[in-house]
Amino acid sequence: MKIVGIEAIPFAIPYKKPLKFASGEVRTADHVLVRVHTDEGLTGTAEAPPRPYTYGETQESIVAVIGKIFAPQLQGLTVLEREVIHERLDRTVGNPTAKAAIDMALWDVLGQAAGLPVSGLLGGYTDRMRVSHMVGFAPAAEMVAEAERIRDTYGITTFKVKVGRHPYTDDVAACWALREALGPEVELYIDGNRGWSASESAQALRELAPLGLTFAEELCPADDVLGRRWLVRQTTIPFIADESATRPAEVTRELLGGSATAISIKTARTGFTTSQRVLGQCQGLGVEVVMGNQIDGQIGTLCSVAFGAAHRHTSRHAGELSNFLDMSDDLLTDPLRIEDGTLRVREGAGLGLVIDPEKLARYRQDH
Structure with missing residues (x-):
């Protein structure tokens, strides 16, 4: 089962009130939905939350590094080649939440393929x-x-x-x-x-x-x-x-x-x-x-x-x-x-999550 594409979709959902702490303040969840697509029709899903005041990542940087660097490096690998995948991800310094989202989406694919929950x-x-x-x-x-x-x-x-x-x-x-x-x-x-x-x-x-x-x-x-x-x-x-x-x-x-x-x-x-x-x-x-x-x-x-x-x-x-x-x-x-x-924990194969297409269309930022 090979990786044929990786999507990075920016979306923004407001918080009900600002979240305040010593290193920053968050008013909107400016996150990135990450999807890994395979040649057998399975899609793994995860989320990357940029925290520029902690890791230096932004919503734009996550979308760019996945689209321009990680997706081309991983396309054609099988989902079982996890050590090769991490070796290629690690060639690029930093970008922890972008890498983490790809990893979790791949585990979601593995769970779906096995018919078992990731947990x-x-x-x-x-x-x-x-x-x-x-x-x-x-x-x-x-x-x-x-x-x-x-x-x-x-x-x-x-x-x-x-x-x-x-x-x-x-x-x-x-x-x-x-x-x-x-x-x-x-x-x-x-x-x-x-x-x-x-x-x-x-x-x-x-x-x-x-x-x-x-x-x-x-x-x-x-x-x-x-x-x-x-x-x-x-x-x-x-x-x-x-x-x-x-x-x-x-x-x-x-x-x-x-x-x-x-x-x-x-x-x-x-x-x-x-x-x-x-x-x-x-x-x-x-x-x-x-x-x-x-x-x-x-x-x-x-x-x-x-x-x-x-x-x-x-x-x-x-x-x-x-x-x-x-x-x-x-x-x-x-x-x-x-x-x-x-x-x-969600029951069902993989992570057990289903994205609402109407909500994604409403909140995505890349129209």
Whole structure:
């Protein structure tokens, strides 16, 4: 079964409200739908979310690199030649979400050809994951109101709180307000998106210690090498490397260098193939992992839960699988549903996703 073409379709769907955090703000999901077509009529589908403030990719760059470089390099290969495919993708530096979307679309084809769900091919550990919801920058009262609404509507009891503002006291106050409103049974962890210095991070963690945080993520920049190591050495909370650990070599660097003690795996940037390699590294080194979110739409979220539920290690903690709730619409014919705080893997062959052609026509940007 050979690859005969790869499509990269830009689309834009507004968010209901801006998503704000230390490294940027998102008002519209300017994503790219990626489709891999084969000579036997099967088509694999995935989604690439550009994040220029994190990886340097834009919607336009993803469309260009797939159309001008990756598609010509991969056309004519069979879908089973995965090592050859990755060798050719890796000739081009960067472009992580473009590469990841191609990889996941190829897995979708493999699942369809085998008549099996991708999650089963990857590992098949469970059929659902607990969901964590991200609470973005806002006044403390608004953050509490959002968390309470999400808990009461969807049964979600794990919240990732965005921090990294200056002064950091705003974030500390918001975290305390969330703990007081939600009670001890709710899980809280924080993500700074590199917004604080090491000393600010250390002071904030001391003030937040009574809250029983589960994780702390990217509080200060990994490029502040000594400061980051100094911070991680003194905290007892698992410290997650996220945007500082986007590929296996960076995972090795952050863990062995003492700049992190846990890793966020995001299928949007490492696909399924490289995500499994990162997972193997973490298991071998004995560190915890969480399934992160690249502010994915429903397609990307479906990929994340397929991978996360497939493995025992990734299903241990709640996955960041709810950002699509902030989008005003999406492209799937059968929208995802979070029930009792969990999201189920799609049944059926491949990834089990079907694109609504009318919605795609409405939101695509390449007319």
